[in-house]
Every structure is written in structure tokens, then in C-alpha cells.
Amino acid sequence: MQERLRQLSYYRWLIFGVAAMGTFMAVLDSTIVNVALPVIAVNLNVELAIVQWVVSAYLLVITILLPLFGKVGDLYGRRRVYLLGFVIFTIGSLLCGLSHGIWLLVLARVVQAIGASMLMANAPAIVSVTFPGKQRGRALGMIGTVVALASMIGPILGGVLVGLFNWQSIFYINLPIGLCAYLLGYFILPVEEKEGSASFDVQGAMLFASGMTGLLIVLLKGQEWGWGSYLVDIISMITIILLGTFIWYENKIEHPMIDLSLYKCWPFLAGNLSGLLSFMALFSNVILFPFYLHSILLFSPTEIGLAITPFPLLMAVIAPVSGYLSERISPALLSSSGLSIVMIGLWYLSTLDTQSVIWNVLIGQGILGIGHGMFQSPNNNSVLSCVPKEKVGLASGMSALMRNIGMVSGTAVTVSVFEWTRQMELAKVSLPSQTANISAFLIGYHDSLMIGACFAGLGALISLSRKGHAVLKT
Numbered sequence: 460m461q462e463r464l465r466q467l468s469y470y471r472w473l474i475f476g477v478a479a480m481g482t483f484m485a486v487l488d489s490t491i492v493n494v495a496l497p498v499i500a501v502n503l504n505v506e507l508a509i510v511q512w513v514v515s516a517y518l519l520v521i522t523i524l525l526p527l528f529g530k531v532g533d534l535y536g537r538r539r540v541y542l543l544g545f546v547i548f549t550i551g552s553l554l555c556g557l558s559h560g561i562w563l564l565v566l567a568r569v570v571q572a573i574g575a576s577m578l579m580a581n582a583p584a585i586v587s588v589t590f591p592g593k594q595r596g597r598a599l600g601m602i603g604t605v606v607a608l609a610s611m612i613g614p615i616l617g618g619v620l621v622g623l624f625n626w627q628s629i630f631y632i633n634l635p636i637g638l639c640a641y642l643l644g645y646f647i648l649p650v651e652e653k654e655g656s657a658s659f660d661v662q663g664a665m666l667f668a669s670g671m672t673g674l675l676i677v678l679l680k681g682q683e684w685g686w687g688s689y690l691v692d693i694i695s696m697i698t699i700i701l702l703g704t705f706i707w708y709e710n711k712i713e714h715p716m717i718d719l720s721l722y723k724c725w726p727f728l729a730g731n732l733s734g735l736l737s738f739m740a741l742f743s744n745v746i747l748f749p750f751y752l753h754s755i756l757l758f759s760p761t762e763i764g765l766a767i768t769p770f771p772l773l774m775a776v777i778a779p780v781s782g783y784l785s786e787r788i789s790p791a792l793l794s795s796s797g798l799s800i801v802m803i804g805l806w807y808l809s810t811l812d813t814q815s816v817i818w819n820v821l822i823g824q825g826i827l828g829i830g831h832g833m834f835q836s837p838n839n840n841s842v843l844s845c846v847p848k849e850k851v852g853l854a855s856g857m858s859a860l861m862r863n864i865g866m867v868s869g870t871a872v873t874v875s876v877f878e879w880t881r882q883m884e885l886a887k888v889s890l891p892s893q894t895a896n897i898s899a900f901l902i903g904y905h906d907s908l909m910i911g912a913c914f915a916g917l918g919a920l921i922s923l924s925r926k927g928h929a930v931l932k933t
């Protein structure tokens with residue numbers, strides 16, 4: 460059957476469709492659960508601080524495993540790892556729906572995240588090696604569209620399913636989709652010849668996983684525990700030792716888990732750094748934006764949903780266009796222009812106040828969507844074009860890793876700046892009134908957005924520095 464499929468003129472796009480399904484499922488489940496958290500907390504009789512681990516565990520595991528499964532895909536075949544990802548993700552979804560206790564649910568989410576990391580690490584790599592140089596930017600741009608649509612549909616679909624059925628339905632819906640995606644992938648994805656016989660770096664994987672766990676725990680819990688607290692200091696010191704040992708060990712062995720020599724290619728390093736900064740910039744707004752709409756502008760849930768829509772909608776439109784243009788225009792120029800627009804969007808949002816109306820909010824979100832859509836596709840194209848074919852899976856996983864670290868660290872910096880500024884403002888008055896609380900909130904929110912704008916501006920400069928640099932492959 461696969462031989463007949465290979466003869467089709469659109470066979471590459473069938474492969475793209477399978478890659479898009481895995482990306483869509485993994486991203487969807489990172490957003491669909493958020494809507495159900497209050498219901499899960501009530502049904503399982505737990506506090507919000509505990510139920511948040513349903514989301515945090517998923518994020519932690521994906522972040523830790525992304526480069527590992529990118530490397531495994533390079534060694535043992537991306538098709539094999541990708542299809543196994545569908546199986547594990549689907550089993551994890553079933554276990555999530557069957558869970559009757561919070562820690563069983565968290566454990567099931569860990570299983571689900573293992574499958575999701577297999578999908579997320581290998582989908583862009585499959586697309587990158589399937590499409591030739593001149594078409595790669597367009598295809599990766601469309602993957603960006605899939606990510607945006609999944610992010611947009613997740614909360615909406617989650618609300619509908621929980622409202623009509625129950626919270627378990629958000630996991631059960633993955634079962635038929637996962638089975639269908641596996642069967643399609645089995646028949647469509649080409650069987651690869653083994654690239655080489657290098658062994659898997661177990662020691663490096665353990666050092667990396669331990670170090671990244673420490674780093675992400677500090678970023679996620681630092682504000683709650685206190686950045687200068689004894690516990691945070693101890694975990695930070697252990698994390699530095701583990702990651703330092705990991706870097707030393709990876710430079711020493713013949714077949715490392717992460718090939719640090721890739722960073723000698725400046726477009727690869729610059730693309731990853733600017734990708735990290737882009738998500739740090741975006742998450743300076745993502746976390747606090749709904750609270751601004753709810754607490755300051757007194758928007759209804761419907762209005763909040765409407766206000767969020769322009770970002771993923773415009774990103775979904777701009778990303779494939781930007782990917783197409785990256786085949787003809789310097790990716791460095793496009794990506795740096797995109798981050799410059801993100802910087803302008805964050806600055807614009809920092810001017811909103813108690814008198815702002817929904818149109819002001821929609822414009823700000825639209826600017827961010829245009830900017831990020833313009834940045835993401837050319838940046839992905841530039842990064843994956845800079846590595847040899849046999850290492851594209853590893854490069855894909857490392858890029859996704861930077862994206863996740865950007866989300867976590869952007870959230871940590873945003874919350875820290877917001878809380879510190881807000882407390883400083885409230886300390887100026889002995890008995891804070893409602894007006895003082897609103898004023899302190901806005902000052903903290905605006906300062907966080909300006910920090911995010913600085914991240915975007917720095918990312919734009921780093922991204923532009925790639926212009927004129929040679930790459931390892933085209």
C-alpha cells in the first residue's frame with residue numbers, strides 16, 4: 460500500500476497531515492485541561508495548589524524529555540518513535556479518564572506527557588526531512604498554524620465538553636483520534652533506514668533530566684517559596700552542579716545525548732536563543748492578561764474569550780505566509796521583524812488602563828499574533844536548515860525544549876516582577892483602598908509587559924545577527 464502512496468503527487472502532504480495530527484493532539488492537551496481544573500478540583504476534593512500539578516506535571520515531563528526523544532528518533536527512526544508516541548499518548552489519555560484520585564490523575568498525565576514529547580520532538584523533524592529546502596519554510600509555517608489552532612481550540616473545546624458531559628470527556632476524546640492517527644501514520648509514514656549504530660547516552664540523559672527537573676521546579680515554585688529562601692538556594696545549587704556536570708560530560712564522550720557542537724553554528728544558537736526570548740516575551744502577557752480583563756475591565760467570560768481570539772487567529776493566518784516568504788527572503792530579517800512587532804504589541808498593551816475598551820484589547824492581541832506568526836516559521840526554518848539531516852530530530856527536540864523553558868521562565872519572571880511591584884506600591888499606603896489596589900495592579904502589569912518587550916527586543920537583535928551567516932546545510 461505504501462508503494463502506491465509513494466506514487467501520489469501529494470504524498471509529502473499526506474506525511475505532513477500525520478505530523479500535524481500529532482502536533483495538534485499534544486498542544487491541544489496542554490490547553491484543554493486548564494478549563495477543567497476548577498471542576499476537577501471540586502470532583503476530586505483538592506485545593507487549587509494541588510490540582511495545578513495536573514498541568515505542571517505535563518509541562519515538566521515534556522520539557523525534560525523533548526531532546527531525549529529527538530535524539531532517540533535520530534538513532535532508531537523517527538517513524539518508530541512517532542508511532543509509539545501515539546500509542547503512549549492514547550493509553551495515558553485513557554488512564555486520565557479512569558483516574559479517581561488526584562495523584563493517579565497526575566501520574567496518568569505523566570504517561571500522557573511521555574507520548575506527547577515523542578510527538579512534539581519528532582513531528583517538525585519529519586516535516587523538515589520530507590520537504591526539500593524551497594518548500595520546507597512553507598511546511599513548517601503550516602505546523603505553526605496547527606500549533607496556533609490547537610491553542611485556540613483547546614479552551615473552547617474543553618469548555619464545551621465539560622459543560623455537556625464531564626471532565627473525563629476531555630481525555631476520552633483523544634482515544635478515537637489517537638487510534639486513527641496511529642493507523643494513518645503506520646500506513647503513510649515511510650520506513651526509514653537506520654542512520655547509524657551509535658549508542659544512547661544513558662548517563663547524559665540522567666544528568667540532563669535531573670538538572671532540568673531542578674531548574675523547572677525552581678522556576679515554577681520560586682515565587683511561592685521565596686527567591687531568597689533556603690530551599691530555593693539549595694535546589695538552585697544542586698541544579699547548577701548537575702547541569703554543569705552534564706555539559707562537561709557531553710563534551711567528553713563520543714556519542715553525546717545533545718551534540719553541543721551544533722551550537723557552533725551561529726544561526727542555530729541564535730535561533731534557539733531568540734525562540735527562548737520570544738516565548739518569555741509572550742508569557743509576560745499570557746498569565747496576567749485574563750486577570751486584567753476580569754478584575755480591571757470587568758469583562759464577562761465570553762468577552763475574555765473574544766479578547767484572546769485575535770492572537771491565535773492572526774498567527775494561524777500569518778505563520779504559513781511567513782514560512783512561504785522565508786523561502787525567498789532572509790529568515791533572519793523576517794524573524795527579527797516579527798519580534799520587533801511583538802515588542803510594539805507589548806508596549807501597546809502596557810498603555811491600557813481602567814478606561815480601555817474591548818477594541819483596544821483586540822488591537823493589542825492582534826499585533827502580538829501578527830508578530831509571533833511572522834517570527835515562528837522563519838525561525839524554525841533557519842534552525843532546522845542549519846543541522847545535518849541525521850541530527851534534525853535532535854535539533855527539533857532542542858528547539859521545542861527552548862520553547863517550553865521560555866514559557867516557564869517567562870511566567871516566573873512575570874509573576875515575580877508583578878508581585879514585587881504591586882507590593883511596593885501597596886506598601887506606600889497604610890490602608891489600601893480599592894482604587895489603590897487597582898492602581899498597584901496596573902503598575903505591576905505594565906512593568907511586566909515592559910520587561911517582556913525588552914525580551915522581544917533583545918530576541919530581535921539576536922535573530923537579526925544571523926543575517927549573512929552560512930549554515931551547515933540547506
